[in-house]
Amino acid sequence: MPLLDARSDLQLLEAHRSGERRAFDELVRRHGDRLWAVALRVLRDPEDAADVLQDALESAYRRSAAFRGEASVSTWLHRIVVNKCVDRIRYDRARPPSGYGRPHRVPVGRDPAEGATTRLAVLDALANVPVDQRVPVVLVDVMGYPVAEAAAILQVPVGTVKSRCARGRVRLAGLLGHLREEGA
Amino acid sequence: MNGPGEYAGSGGWLTRLAEADAGLPDEEAAARVVAAAGPGTGRVLAALVATRAELAAVAPVRMPTAVAARLAAGFDAIDRENEPVNRQPNDTDDLHVRRRRRPLLLTAAAAALVAAAFVGPSTGPAGDAVDPASAAARVLAEGTLDVGELREPGTLAACLAQAGAAPAHGPLLAGRPVVVAGRRGTLLVLGTGALGRVRSVVPAEGCDAVLADLTTGG
16 A cells, blocks of 8 residues: 655646656545546536546646646646536537437426426536536535635636526525425 | 515526625625515525535545546556657666556555455466456556457346356446466456446356456445
């Protein structure tokens, strides 16, 4: 069993740049579970999440010189994963439906029999939130990151994260059945 | 001030209340918005609290073994691309590291996969020594799929049935010929349908017995 590596994330990234093969592995060991969770919660589908995580981390592995140190290594890795997730969602949305697979979209709306908003499992509901709201909701409300950290990952102001989270929560509250229209 | 009937609008009463709940535009102004929101405010705020609680209760997840293995294989492939430029071809230290296939990324579950299943010495098909404890992890990391006719799902199903093994419940991820306790067989690493869990099963040559069958991970 390998001993824990005491080096900082930045030291590991520098070691990776210097050609130390296992330095980046240690970074993935430290942050991989959270990066995986972000990809999985944003994309919903495990195969899509695996594809995106691989694409993102291989990109980071190849282009570690692009890290300028303005943010932490963790923030940088998260940013790459989140951006790849958004790219994937937009790519999928632009493609014509194939008729197979990719069960991202769950029909949502009023139950005609009861006149009530259909209650969905929270993960299905998340998949029906617009991506610009879904990502900050995943980071802040699901993953528990501070708003400032989410803002750093997304490279937007703190107020933008709060606003997008607020709008996402409103939509989710409806999808989850916590909010119902008067008289419904 | 509008009321709760403006449900889930794109910029109305409910959204302003949710933004105030999130601390916008600032804590003081948000408090004023909440205080002035009128009837239904408490119900909406309770709904937002319940929503956040449901989101916070989403179970944490760990990166599945198969995903870690794919990452390891991908990093190895990148290293190999770079080798002609950066490495001497007879660099024995480098060769040693490459053979280890990034053990940090191959979780204990994968590494233990075959350690528990293989009780005898294993060799590769050409007789070269193979470390049985890392065989499953290695074929996953390398993406090795050298299983002959067992690649065909019908043949695989028939072989498992004839050998007396449970049917496959997930895709064939990797595999290769092995020798277990002196008998030739084929290591098959199968998905299980459960994220992060893989099954390692070794039908004997001729599919007349099961030499190993273990599900781990996740």
